[in-house]
Amino acid sequence: MNIDFANLDKAYQEHEKEFTEATLEVMSSARYILGKETEELEERLREFTGSAHALACSSGTDALLLALMALGIRSRDEVITTPFSFIATAETIACLGAKPVFVDINEETYNIDPSLIEAAITENTKAIMPVSLYGQMAHMDEINRIAAKYGLAVIEDAAQSFGALYKGTRSCNASIIGCTSFFPAKPLGCFGDGGAVFSQSAALYEKMKAMRVHGQTKRYTHKYIGMGGRLDNLQAAVLNVKMKYYEQDIIRRQEVAQKYTERLKSSLSTPVVQEDRTSVWAQYTIRVQGREKVQESLKKVGIPTAVHYPIPMHLQECFQHLGYKKGDFPVSETCANEVMSLPMNPFLQEKEIDYITSNLLRSLK
Numbered sequence: 252m253n254i255d256f257a258n259l260d261k262a263y264q265e266h267e268k269e270f271t272e273a274t275l276e277v278m279s280s281a282r283y284i285l286g287k288e289t290e291e292l293e294e295r296l297r298e299f300t301g302s303a304h305a306l307a308c309s310s311g312t313d314a315l316l317l318a319l320m321a322l323g324i325r326s327r328d329e330v331i332t333t334p335f336s337f338i339a340t341a342e343t344i345a346c347l348g349a350k351p352v353f354v355d356i357n358e359e360t361y362n363i364d365p366s367l368i369e370a371a372i373t374e375n376t377k378a379i380m381p382v383s384l385y386g387q388m389a390h391m392d393e394i395n396r397i398a399a400k401y402g403l404a405v406i407e408d409a410a411q412s413f414g415a416l417y418k419g420t421r422s423c424n425a426s427i428i429g430c431t432s433f434f435p436a437k438p439l440g441c442f443g444d445g446g447a448v449f450s451q452s453a454a455l456y457e458k459m460k461a462m463r464v465h466g467q468t469k470r471y472t473h474k475y476i477g478m479g480g481r482l483d484n485l486q487a488a489v490l491n492v493k494m495k496y497y498e499q500d501i502i503r504r505q506e507v508a509q510k511y512t513e514r515l516k517s518s519l520s521t522p523v524v525q526e527d528r529t530s531v532w533a534q535y536t537i538r539v540q541g542r543e544k545v546q547e548s549l550k551k552v553g554i555p556t557a558v559h560y561p562i563p564m565h566l567q568e569c570f571q572h573l574g575y576k577k578g579d580f581p582v583s584e585t586c587a588n589e590v591m592s593l594p595m596n597p598f599l600q601e602k603e604i605d606y607i608t609s610n611l612l613r614s615l616k
């Protein structure tokens with residue numbers, strides 16, 4: 252058997268006719284940037300998340316940049332975040348000349364450990380940027396409580412968790428600003444790069460909206476330093492089709508995850524979703540010893556796996572100047588050595604899941 256990790260081709264084929272119609276309409280309309288499809292998408296995003304404002308933009312990375320820029324984060328400011336994430340989280344902070352300050356994660360959720368945050372706050376701290384890794388949100392109540400106590404902003408990096416719930420609140424709507432990504436491999440992916448920012452604050456929304464178009468408030472009148480951060484209308488048209496089926500896709504991902512867990516939980520460490528949350532399963536990530544050997548033997552039988560992520564941020568060469576060293580964040584370091592993601596998408600069949608799990612269990616022996 253040959254297993255597909257993300258099955259993006261099946262996701263396309265499932266609604267091929269609708270994608271073709273929607274994109275043809277954009278192409279023939281000759282409105283390629285920020286047109287009615289983008290406005291429709293933003294309305295859908297608002298409705299889905301319950302957020303007062305949604306702004307579609309060029310990528311998840313640019314969503315994080317827009318959020319940080321709108322909050323006025325600049326050099327010498329500090330932003331507290333997790334070392335166990337995709338590079339974009341800490342990178343966007345550093346891009347603005349600010350300092351990412353890392354705080355170790357909770358071993359069960361892989362998300363920032365709120366009990367360690369207060370010790371990392373200094374007079375330069377301006378914001379906390381938790382990541383909702385693998386599709387499950389961080390402990391947002393606790394993080395918002397600490398932020399309020401010290402007057403800090405909270406930006407949720409929800410690139411992997413669009414659609415997830417925390418105590419009934421949707422991801423992206425659980426703090427002052429939420430940011431997500433529509434990169435093809437994310438739970439809700441378009442056919443290229445895309446992202447969105449969310450806020451309950453009209454003032455922040457207006458600022459991010461201007462910053463998305465070079466800080467422009469009127470044509471060629473620039474109130475802020477901004478960026479070219481717009482979404483293509485073609486991508487919005489694709490996402491409008493995908494949004495119609497997204498709740499169903501989440502359920503299918505959850506069913507796949509449940510089947511994995513049933514088959515694996517007695518033999519190895521499977522993901523734990525907290526009682527007050529749901530996961531949209533951006534990744535189904537387990538822990539194994541001797542990971543390379545396991546990956547190698549699965550590859551031989553047509554099962555792709557991935558590692559999210561092998562090197563924590565504080566040990567990356569690009570962040571050497573921050574002065575961290577091995578041993579600073581032991582939980583993140585252990586997880587980086589042991590995590591392994593299995594194929595995850597709404598199209599995995601029962602017999603494929605059986606094939607993956609039986610081969611996995613055999614490779615552990």
Ligand SMILES: *Cc1c(COP(=O)(O)O)cnc(C)c1O
Nearest residue numbers: 310311312337339340410432434
């Ligand atoms: C994918 C991802 C991003 C960046 O999103 P892009 O759309 O690829 O720019 C940021 N943070 C996390 C946690 C991600 O997984």
